Amino acid sequence: xxxxxxxxxxxxxxxxxxxxxxxxxxxxxxxxxxxxxxxxxxxxxxxxxxxxxxxxxxxxxxxxxxxxxxxxxxxxxxxxxxxxxxxxxxxxxxxxxxxxxxxxxxxxxxxxxxxxxxxxxxxxxxxxxxx
Numbered sequence: 001x002x003x004x005x006x007x008x009x010x011x012x013x014x015x016x017x018x019x020x021x022x023x024x025x026x027x028x029x030x031x032x033x034x035x036x037x038x039x040x041x042x043x044x045x046x047x048x049x050x051x052x053x054x055x056x057x058x059x060x061x062x063x064x065x066x067x068x069x070x071x072x073x074x075x076x077x078x079x080x081x082x083x084x085x086x087x088x089x090x091x092x093x094x095x096x097x098x099x100x101x102x103x104x105x106x107x108x109x110x111x112x113x114x115x116x117x118x119x120x121x122x123x124x125x126x127x128x129x130x131x
Contacts, residue, residue, distance in 0.1 A: 004045075005037055005040075005046045005047065005048060006045060006047035006048070007047070007048050008048075008049045009049075009051070010049075010050070010051035010053075011051070012053060016053075016054055016059045016128065017059075017128070018059045018126045018127065018128060019126065019127045019128075020106040020108075020126050020127075021106075024102045024105075024106075025102070025126075027098075027099070027102065028099040028102050028110070028124065029063070031095040031096070031098075031099050032122050032124070033048055033050075033063060035095065035096070035122075036063055036064070036120070036122075037065070038086065039065045039068065039119070040065050040066060040119075043066065043067070046066065046067075048064070048065060049062070049063075049064040049066075050062070050063055050064075051064075054128055055125065057127060057128055058108065058125040058126060058127060058128055059126055059127070059128050060123060060125050061123070061124045061125075062122070062123050062124075063122045063124075064115050064119055064120070064121040064122075065119045065120055065121075066118060066119040067120060068119075069114040069118060069119055070113070070114055070120045071085075075112065075113070075114070078096055079110070080097065081093065081094055081097040082094065082097075096112070103124055103125075103126060106126045106127065107126065108124065108125050108126030108127065109123075109125050110122065110123070110124050110125075111123045
Protein backbone atom coordinates (compact mmCIF):
# COMPACT_ATOMS: atom_id res chain seq x y z
CA UNK A 1 0.00 0.00 0.00
CA UNK A 2 1.02 3.61 -0.45
CA UNK A 3 2.59 5.29 2.55
CA UNK A 4 -0.54 7.33 3.16
CA UNK A 5 -4.00 7.38 1.68
CA UNK A 6 -6.77 9.91 1.86
CA UNK A 7 -10.25 9.02 2.99
CA UNK A 8 -13.36 11.05 2.31
CA UNK A 9 -16.54 10.24 4.19
CA UNK A 10 -20.16 11.18 3.71
CA UNK A 11 -22.25 9.98 6.64
CA UNK A 12 -25.65 11.17 7.90
CA UNK A 13 -25.74 13.41 10.98
CA UNK A 14 -27.75 10.82 12.92
CA UNK A 15 -26.17 7.41 13.45
CA UNK A 16 -27.62 4.49 11.51
CA UNK A 17 -27.89 1.08 13.13
CA UNK A 18 -27.87 -2.15 11.17
CA UNK A 19 -28.98 -5.65 12.10
CA UNK A 20 -25.67 -7.53 11.95
CA UNK A 21 -22.68 -8.83 13.85
CA UNK A 22 -20.35 -5.83 14.25
CA UNK A 23 -17.14 -7.91 14.06
CA UNK A 24 -18.19 -9.62 10.84
CA UNK A 25 -19.30 -6.29 9.33
CA UNK A 26 -15.92 -4.81 10.24
CA UNK A 27 -14.24 -7.74 8.43
CA UNK A 28 -16.21 -6.89 5.27
CA UNK A 29 -15.47 -3.16 5.44
CA UNK A 30 -11.75 -3.74 6.07
CA UNK A 31 -11.67 -6.08 3.05
CA UNK A 32 -13.39 -3.49 0.82
CA UNK A 33 -11.04 -0.71 1.92
CA UNK A 34 -7.99 -2.96 1.51
CA UNK A 35 -9.10 -3.88 -2.02
CA UNK A 36 -9.66 -0.20 -2.82
CA UNK A 37 -6.14 0.64 -1.66
CA UNK A 38 -4.71 -2.27 -3.69
CA UNK A 39 -6.52 -0.95 -6.78
CA UNK A 40 -4.69 2.36 -6.36
CA UNK A 41 -1.24 0.96 -5.53
CA UNK A 42 0.31 2.92 -8.41
CA UNK A 43 -1.28 6.24 -7.39
CA UNK A 44 0.89 8.83 -5.66
CA UNK A 45 -2.01 10.01 -3.48
CA UNK A 46 -4.74 7.37 -3.33
CA UNK A 47 -8.14 8.31 -1.94
CA UNK A 48 -10.96 6.06 -0.78
CA UNK A 49 -14.46 7.54 -0.68
CA UNK A 50 -16.83 6.02 1.90
CA UNK A 51 -20.47 7.03 2.13
CA UNK A 52 -23.39 5.73 4.13
CA UNK A 53 -27.11 6.46 4.02
CA UNK A 54 -30.49 4.97 4.83
CA UNK A 55 -32.21 3.63 1.73
CA UNK A 56 -35.72 2.53 2.60
CA UNK A 57 -35.40 -0.29 5.14
CA UNK A 58 -31.69 -0.76 4.39
CA UNK A 59 -28.39 0.83 5.35
CA UNK A 60 -26.32 1.47 2.22
CA UNK A 61 -22.54 1.77 2.42
CA UNK A 62 -20.46 2.64 -0.65
CA UNK A 63 -16.67 2.18 -0.82
CA UNK A 64 -15.14 3.75 -3.94
CA UNK A 65 -11.58 3.78 -5.20
CA UNK A 66 -10.05 5.96 -7.91
CA UNK A 67 -8.15 3.15 -9.62
CA UNK A 68 -8.46 1.75 -13.13
CA UNK A 69 -11.90 0.24 -12.52
CA UNK A 70 -13.03 -3.33 -13.04
CA UNK A 71 -12.59 -5.26 -16.28
CA UNK A 72 -15.56 -7.05 -17.82
CA UNK A 73 -14.08 -10.38 -16.66
CA UNK A 74 -13.54 -9.11 -13.12
CA UNK A 75 -17.09 -7.73 -12.98
CA UNK A 76 -18.52 -11.11 -14.00
CA UNK A 77 -16.42 -13.03 -11.45
CA UNK A 78 -16.14 -10.64 -8.45
CA UNK A 79 -17.62 -12.96 -5.86
CA UNK A 80 -16.28 -16.23 -7.29
CA UNK A 81 -14.00 -18.02 -4.81
CA UNK A 82 -10.30 -18.01 -5.78
CA UNK A 83 -10.76 -15.43 -8.56
CA UNK A 84 -8.29 -12.59 -8.12
CA UNK A 85 -6.79 -9.85 -10.26
CA UNK A 86 -3.75 -9.68 -7.97
CA UNK A 87 -0.37 -11.18 -8.80
CA UNK A 88 0.21 -14.83 -7.90
CA UNK A 89 0.90 -15.20 -4.20
CA UNK A 90 -0.58 -11.80 -3.31
CA UNK A 91 -4.20 -12.70 -2.68
CA UNK A 92 -6.22 -15.88 -2.35
CA UNK A 93 -9.26 -14.49 -4.11
CA UNK A 94 -11.45 -15.25 -1.11
CA UNK A 95 -12.02 -11.78 0.38
CA UNK A 96 -15.00 -10.78 -1.72
CA UNK A 97 -16.50 -14.28 -1.73
CA UNK A 98 -16.35 -14.40 2.08
CA UNK A 99 -17.60 -10.81 2.34
CA UNK A 100 -20.59 -11.53 0.10
CA UNK A 101 -21.45 -14.56 2.26
CA UNK A 102 -21.29 -12.50 5.45
CA UNK A 103 -23.50 -9.77 3.99
CA UNK A 104 -25.94 -12.41 2.73
CA UNK A 105 -26.09 -13.89 6.25
CA UNK A 106 -27.19 -10.41 7.43
CA UNK A 107 -30.04 -10.46 4.87
CA UNK A 108 -28.25 -7.98 2.64
CA UNK A 109 -26.40 -7.67 -0.64
CA UNK A 110 -22.90 -6.77 -1.79
CA UNK A 111 -22.36 -5.53 -5.35
CA UNK A 112 -19.46 -4.15 -7.32
CA UNK A 113 -19.50 -1.84 -10.32
CA UNK A 114 -17.46 0.74 -12.16
CA UNK A 115 -18.15 4.25 -10.89
CA UNK A 116 -19.36 6.64 -13.64
CA UNK A 117 -16.52 9.03 -12.77
CA UNK A 118 -13.84 6.33 -12.76
CA UNK A 119 -12.62 3.66 -10.40
CA UNK A 120 -14.66 0.91 -8.80
CA UNK A 121 -17.41 1.17 -6.22
CA UNK A 122 -18.66 -1.58 -3.93
CA UNK A 123 -22.12 -1.20 -2.44
CA UNK A 124 -23.17 -3.03 0.69
CA UNK A 125 -26.81 -2.98 1.78
CA UNK A 126 -27.99 -4.53 5.04
CA UNK A 127 -31.25 -4.23 6.98
CA UNK A 128 -31.68 -1.09 9.04
CA UNK A 129 -32.39 -1.71 12.72
CA UNK A 130 -35.60 0.01 13.75
CA UNK A 131 -34.62 0.39 17.41
